[in-house]
Amino acid sequence: MNGKEILNRFGFTAAEEPVSIYPYSPVYRVKYGAKDVVVKRTQSRVKNVIAYTHMLKDKGVNVVTPVKLQADNPQKFEDTNYVVYRFIEGEKYSGKEKEIYEAGKMLGQIHSFSPPSNVYHLLEYDVYDFNQSEVEESMAAIIEHADKAGVAIDPRLKTKLLESVERQQEIYDAGLPHVATPHDYKANNLVLIPEPYLIDPDNAAWVPRIFDLALALLLFHNEHEEAPNRVFTIDEWELFLSGYGEYIVLTDHEKAYWKKAKQHVFLDEVMWLMAEYEEDWQNASQQKLFNSLIHVVIDSAGYKLI
Structure with missing residues (x-):
């Protein structure tokens, strides 16, 4: 189903095919009376997400x-919810200090409101099945993309990823505390008014x-034009944690x-990102972020929990 049909089903008039305001998935900005709204794809357990976000x-x-x-x-269109x-x-x-502090504060607030068990029946994290072959294939793709971009990949990255596979x-057996969380907490999902406002809770x-904290450390600045083209500095990370x-x-x-946990989240969330999108390696800003990420996963000792 195309974007025009989706908008029409929601009651919006669309004479032409709409253009997404987000390059990686359909997000359509349209008028609803005097206000603007966005129509976007969401996950399969949409009613569970809505119940959770209403609580927040x-x-x-x-x-x-x-x-x-x-x-x-x-509404559901074919097999996809919008x-x-x-x-x-x-x-x-x-990337201002106050913004980093307030972003960390908001994530802490969200985590503090999590119930002790998964009463909203949100999707449960279960990605503990990577194997050596997946790392080999991903590393081959990463090296190929980096070579075309004139970038050398530190061979220790592969060692770290294989360590994560073994762990x-x-x-999984560690019995780590779980929380209900938006689980895509990064800068491009926040708008400052001036306090942070979460505009994408759909994951x-x-x-x-x-x-969830490791994901924020690694990818908070991903896909954001105004953010620094690197992960947090150690001082910025401490500010976020404060x-x-x-x-x-x-x-x-x-x-x-x-x-x-940092290495596992890199294996799950960052490895595929580097392997999947060759064009990102040709983007100077994203290339610098990738280099920063590799440095952090190889030597992350300074990024502590306080």
Whole structure:
């Protein structure tokens, strides 16, 4: 089903095929009365996500929830769910200290409101089945993309990824505390008004808490034109954690598994990103981010949990 049909089903008039405002998935900005809304693809457990985000909103978290329309919202088209949210006006994140602190504080607030069990029946994190062949194939693709871009890949990256493959069962058995979380907490999913406002909660899941923190460390600046083209510096990471710590006290058990969690999340979330998109290696900004990520996974000792 094309974008025009989707908009029409929600009751919006679209004479021509709409253009997505996001390059990686369909996100259409349209007028609804005097206000702008966005129509976007969402996950399979959309009703569970909506129940969870309504809870966050009721608790005072700035997060989008579905707009009330004459038509049903959300709706399923063929095998894909779509939802309509209000378009949030505001400033983009640019890496200022206050923005980093407030972003960490918001994630801590979100984690603090998580129930102790998965009562919203969100998707449960279960990615512990990588194998050596997948690492070999991904590394071959990464090296090929990097070579074309004139970049040398540190061979220690492969060693770190293979270490993570061997540790999957250990980290699965570790009994790490889990939280309900948007699980895609990064700068391009926040609008500053001036406090952070979460505009994309659609990847909400039940995840080990330090995995969600590791994802923020590694990919908070990914796919964002205004953000620095690197991961957080160690000082910035400590600032992010100082905001997070306004709401959350991490356990000693989590701190003991932090290094392994960082490597596992790199294996799961970053390896495919580097291997899949050759064009990103030709983008100077994304290339610098990739180099920064490789450096961090090889030597991440300075990125501690406090």
